[in-house]
Amino acid sequence: MSPLQPARGTRDLIGEELRRHRHVIETARRIAETFGFEEWATPVFEDTRVFSRTLGETSDVVMKEMYSFTDRSGESLTLRPEATAGVCRALVSNGLTQSLPQKVFYAGPMFRYERPQKGRYRQFHQIDIELIGPAHPLADAEVMACGHCILEALGVAEGVTLEINTLGDAASRAAWRAALVAYFTARRDELSAESQARLERNPLRIIDSKERADQPIIAAAPVIAPYLTPSAAAFYAGVKQGLLRFGVPFRENPRIVRGLDYYGHTAFEFVTTGLGAQGTVMAGGRYDGLVAEMGGPPTPAVGWAAGIERLAMLLPAVPEAAAPVAVVPIAPELEAHAVVILQRLRREGIRAELEYTGNLRRRMERANRIGARWAVILGEAERERGSVQLKDLASGAQSEVPEADLIARLS
């Protein structure tokens, strides 16, 4: 039997990797809170229909990437492939459509059955922002501004570009879609096989194709701008103006569309060249129809999701674990006293560890290995004088300190 390994596409987060991961979440949460977002947590699995109805029956996520299973009562459940659908379901389930706006921050694991590669896992983690309620274009800008601030706070904004587009309202999109179908149908034979299939299912996604053969055809394809209704055009103009007001740099890219069907109006991606094939680091848009599809009233909303693994890979600096104080009794008789001091330090919020095996040399070696800043050495003679030896492990300087002064010396 081969050795037990983590399941394909999953991994253990230990040490530096978890510190990076947590740093992304904690930074994002802190910034999002300054924008007024509050954290939610919803179940990792949902009724399959929460996703199958709303993400689009023809989307790749629904067709071939969901972890769906039947439980013992015969119900079809699915490990969530993304956060937004679950948040909208929770909004409706909890009657919160009556208390809008809701500003939601989310962080947690998502699941998609895909072939793993750099920055892509079967269990991956996202941070997520949803602003539910406002139909105002400034809401779109604020959501993007929040994302931009998070990228700045993480120190990764430098290499990242915000690209935006509009998918218009339903009327604009229908007109554009008709133009695209006409255009691509005329050139059907030149398209890649994949794009020919998309022509039936989801012609907008041809625009997003990375197939080399499709590129010249896409480059000449109609853009949405001429098909925008006056109100959709005004909305998009409002979003761009909002971004200027928030001071968020962006670039228009008329080829951005979304993989999930519930998006309309604003679509955007924060992209980088620093991650190989996985260049999108944060992406989202407006999804005014989703809450209604979940059984709630028509409710405007806009949001984004970002891959934590991808952000963690871009982090310029790794957060360091706090350097502890090592408490080192010289002999077993001093252990009881060592525990008293250990707990006294911890109650002051100082990270302290007890070195409780081996001779003094072994204990000091271990203090060094765990990266201790100070060693508090407890000896018989000092005990009688009510003091300890305090050693600075960086400089090697050591002095005898009265126990009463110890906390002050370490603060």
Next chain:
RNA sequence: GCGGGCGUAGCUCAGUUGGCAGAGCGCCAGAUUGUGGUUCUGGAUGCCACGGGUUCGAGUCCCGUCGCUCGCCCCA
């Protein structure tokens, strides 16, 4: 779902035409019984990813499986 590369010690890796399983780092012990880091001496590393085949003999060649990785596709 498709294509390329790779799996040898805890880690990074070497291993010649098929002929005793190796190095560095790390780990353990000692030099130093009340003092870490640097140094010196000694020691242990192992299902050579897993399963099968060829061969007197396989880490090495062949087949399959699993995993990792880089692309494609898709997406965050």
